[in-house]
Amino acid sequence: SLFDGKWVILDEDDEFAVVFEARDASKAVTEIKWSPNGQIIAIGSRDTNIYLYKKDNGVVPRFSIVSIFEQHNSQITSLDFSADSKCIRSNCDAKELYFFSTEEATCDIAPSRIRDLAWETQTCTLSWAVHGVWPRQNDGTDIAALDCNLKSNDGSYIIAVGDNFGRLKLFNFPCLSPCSLSKSYHGHSGLVSGVKWIGTGSHLVSCGRKDQAIMVWKHSVDDVAVVNNEYDVSSDEAKNEERVGAICVLDNEVTKHVRSQTAHLGATLSTDETSKSMARPWVTSIVEPSITKRQSEPNLENPKVKLELMHVHGFQSQCIKNALAYNQKGDLVFSAASLCVIQNRFYRGQMHYRQHKHQISCLTVSPTGRLAATGDFSLRPQIQIWDANTAVNIASLRKHHRRGVLNVDFSLDSKLLVSLGADDGHSLAVWYSATGEWHDWILRSQSNCGPETVFFTKFTVPRTDFAIVSGGISHLKFWTSHGPHLSPAKAVFNGKSKMTSMICGALLGYRFVTGSEEGSLFAWSGRSLEEVVAAHSKCISAMYSTRDQLVTGSDDGTVKLWSPDLEVISLYNLHEKLGLNISISCLFAASSICSRVTKILA
Structure with a gap:
């Protein structure tokens, strides 16, 4: 269609x-x-x-x-x-x-x-057999997608539901009571626009509307639930399920009480629900099956199955810049929805970092490829540092910013991390780890960039007067650290150019290079402009550097490799190769031991 x-x-x-x-x-x-x-x-x-x-x-x-x-x-x-x-x-x-x-x-x-x-x-979210998936009270939940594996070979029919909070839920079929227990899984960062069982129900595919991610989940029998016939929220196994996204169910006594109080809801809709049919017009259009066609008692038990996330498709580069990298092993690292994915380049297997509960807003990998730092969009966003090779959490930094984290960047020695907030003042924070392992992190200094739109924050040449560079619409600032405070200084153009919007930046040798909206490269020594080079015909939207080479990507669909003297080494025209109108939003260059670029991600 x-x-x-x-x-x-x-x-x-x-x-x-x-x-x-x-x-x-x-x-x-x-x-x-x-x-x-x-x-x-x-x-x-x-x-x-x-x-x-x-x-x-x-x-x-x-x-x-x-x-x-x-x-x-x-x-x-x-x-x-x-x-x-x-x-x-x-x-x-x-x-x-x-x-x-x-x-x-x-x-x-x-x-x-x-x-x-x-x-x-069974894909209609409003019908007799599935009316129990809707909450009894109006808590803001909207069931946006539903599917049931009616082709299951073993006769165990499971309803998969996706809602507007990004949750996937599993119910037993039919689901006739709003008090039916379910298992919940989190992966999408917004409304789940589609769920679909594949074949006889071995896998489930879910799609997110806002995050534009497609996730493939493996569907299997939960052996622990079959043996115990219930979950115990105090057990280590249940806690582990909650850690990876499954919500533990009520204990045995509460479950029995809920079952005894709500068993009659399976046969007919409650009086309260009938009286609210004006708020739910579909209620008057459903009729219970005859006594020979329906169960005599609703099944309120938790499903004896589970989902395991297998694969994620859908790297969204429109909302997040420079969130594509290689780790220490040469595997791909990228974000999708509220997840970060580590994907093997050869057999395409994936590991997933799932500690964020909201849309990933930024991602960076340390120069060594061992550490990764990510932020998200939320009222109180969280910056998390984790192992880029194993997807294991190392540290969760203090919730310092508001609304979201727009940018994060490691220093060359991986002992410093700079972060930029999405609040009105664009808060700037520098985090420090004495060991570089980040279990001993502290907030070292902080400031505000101002109300102007900021596109990037980067570390400059180590042990110089200016530690950080920030750039955005019609401004470029060089920051000096004074204990817990950061002091900005404006860029000095020396009459070689006029102020313009700076979109991205990278450290090239002992100079810092920025890319402008007109497609020019600006090379800086300290905060003084040394030279301007016409690089692309349109805005330079992405940039990455190794020790002595620079890679730039532009809205004109080209990728260029530059020497330390800002001379073009190679040109790659993706627009001609693919025949599409392409804007380069993410770049990462992988280098060998001698720091020569061998692979470019775009």
Whole structure:
């Protein structure tokens, strides 16, 4: 499906060639379902309509539109076909539930007529079998995505749910009570826009709307839960599950009390819920199955399965700059959603650092490749230092900044770390570890950069008058440390250029080099400008340096390798190679022992 309402059918045996296409929706397609008999396609759109297509007779697959359902009042979010392909149920953003007949192309089906109908899939978040996944009270939770592994071979059906807080939850199917226990996993930093069981349910795929990350989770039986039949929150194993994202359930006595108090909720909706049907319009559209089709008692137990994060796709470079690196072993280090990923370059295996609970805002790796530092976006953001080879936490620094951490950078000896806050004054902090192991960290000095937008903070040449450089829109400052305070000094241009916006910077030998929005390189000795070099035709958006070489990336889609004298060594035009309009936002150069660049990440 495409954003303009167009949808296509591709032939996977013919290199995904387009065999049929149509466009009847006036806005983007939000949901597509193929009927179990393969003769009908239902298209849900942002224009609030559902378009029904039936297959024409013939060898070449062609579909003709037969009906348009216009009952919904908001964009379509989910569709399900019945097992006999005769009925469709649908949900929309207005929290409405409707049933449609595919044979008569009508929407006058009474819910009581199809109360015992078997459904091919369970992706609608509003229906009888899953109404227990919604919290009893309005706590701000919005179930944005749902799927059930109805094709499971062992008959253990599990509901996977994604909500607007970035949580993945597992429930037993059917889930008929809001007091049903669940297991919760955290990975996404915002609304989970999609969840899907793969095949018979061996893996689960989840998608984040804001973080644009795709995560693959392995689904397996929780042996501990099967043996013990419950979790004990005091056990070491349960604490370990909580550390990696699983939420421990109530103890045995509380569980029994909850079960005894809420068992009757599995048969019918509570009086309170019925009285609030105006707030939940879908409630009046669900009818409980007949006594022979439903369980006599709701299953409130915790699912005897677990999820294990296997792989993360979706490095988001639009919101985070220079968050791509190599570690000491030569593996890739990058961020995605609220996770940091260490990926082997050869067999693509991954390790994940999962101590952050919010969107990763910045990442840096020490010059040796052993340490990594990350910050996040939150009201009280956390800076964490961890092992870039094993993804083990080393230290969590004091919550000093507000709203987020925009930038972090290690000094050459890895004993200093500078961080930049997203608060109004753009707070600047320098952290120090005497051993370089960071278990003995202290906040050494702090200051404010001012209200101007700041793009980067970097350490300069060691043991010089100016320890740190910060740059942004129409300003460049060189900072001197005086005990617990930092004092800024403006850049001196010596008549060689005018002040311009500085986007990025890096230390090259004994000079500091900055990249401007016009595409020029500025070389500085202390805070005095030495020379200006025309480097790119557009803004220099990323920069990285080794001891005697510099790599720059630009919005013009080119990457250049420079000598210490700022002479071009190599030019890589990604726009020509890939045929795409590319803006280089992240760069990392890996060097050999003699500090010659051997690999460039862009």
